Amino acid sequence: KNQVEQSPQSLIILEGKNCTLQCNYTVSPFSNLRWYKQDTGRGPVSLTIMTFSENTKSNGRYTATLDADTKQSSLHITASQLSDSASYICVVSYNQAGTALIFGKGTTLSVSS
Amino acid sequence: GAVVSQHPSWVICKSGTSVKIECRSLDFQATTMFWYRQFPKQSLMLMATSNEGSKATYEQGVEKDKFLINHASLTLSTLTVTSAHPEDSSFYICSARGQSRAVYEQYFGPGTRLTVT
Numbered sequence: 053k054n055q056v057e058q059s060p061q062s063l064i065i066l067e068g069k070n071c072t073l074q075c076n077y078t079v080s081p082f083s084n085l086r087w088y089k090q091d092t093g094r095g096p097v098s099l100t101i102m103t104f105s106e107n108t109k110s111n112g113r114y115t116a117t118l119d120a121d122t123k124q125s126s127l128h129i130t131a132s133q134l135s136d137s138a139s140y141i142c143v144v145s146y147n148q149a150g151t152a153l154i155f156g157k158g159t160t161l162s163v164s165s
Numbered sequence: 166g167a168v169v170s171q172h173p174s175w176v177i178c179k180s181g182t183s184v185k186i187e188c189r190s191l192d193f194q195a196t197t198m199f200w201y202r203q204f205p206k207q208s209l210m211l212m213a214t215s216n217e218g219s220k221a222t223y224e225q226g227v228e229k230d231k232f233l234i235n236h237a238s239l240t241l242s243t244l245t246v247t248s249a250h251p252e253d254s255s256f257y258i259c260s261a262r263g264q265s266r267a268v269y270e271q272y273f274g275p276g277t278r279l280t281v282t
Contacts, residue, residue: 088273093256093276093278094275094276095169095171095258095260095273095274095275095276096209096258096273097273098270098272101270141208141209150262150270150271151197151199151214151262151271153211153271155208155209155210156208157206157207157208158208
């Protein structure tokens with residue numbers, strides 16, 4: 053069964069600190085893995101997309117890693133800001149067209165001052 | 166970047182009435198649009214996929230007669246919730262994909278919060 057599991061479910065950190073979110077997947081065939089940021093009451097916004105051959109990709113203070121062998125990905129946030137408070141969703145696509153997506157439930161990150 | 170808008174951003178309606186939600190791609194032609202539903206603290210669940218000019222393909226368990234989807238142009242898709250009931254209250258999100266964009270990218274709209282009283 054295709055599944056995407058994220059951990060932790062929620063996380064609270066102090067402003068300025070770093071954090072790492074985890075994503076494990078059992079999706080086959082694998083096409084690409086995406087990380088999205090979803091603010092409360094808003095639609096998801098793409099942070100990174102990685103295909104099978106990519107094992108790291110950065111977008112500003114966000115760095116995603118992918119280990120296709122162990123089927124794990126992580127999203128590292130550096131020097132967190134209050135505006136980073138959101139839900140971070142890991143999504144795996146299992147077709148090349150990118151139309152077949154499996155969504156994780158997300159990790160809710162709260163950054164406090 | 167690609168922009169997808171939704172209207173309205175929130176709507177409250179009475180049980181038994183119908184509600185139409187619009188999804189527009191503002192700066193690209195969306196050959197495929199997707200409609201998702203998201204309940205609190207849950208992941209997005211795909212409801213249906215629509216290609217411009219074709220009938221929508223609904224996911225298992227989604228009633229096509231209740232959730233009417235129209236994708237009449239390359240920039241507009243609509244979702245109509247017919248005879249809405251309180252259990253239809255949810256956050257509805259559309260996404261769009263265009264041929265001119267990265268082959269595997271979907272761009273999400275800001276969502277529409279539907280509350281049925």
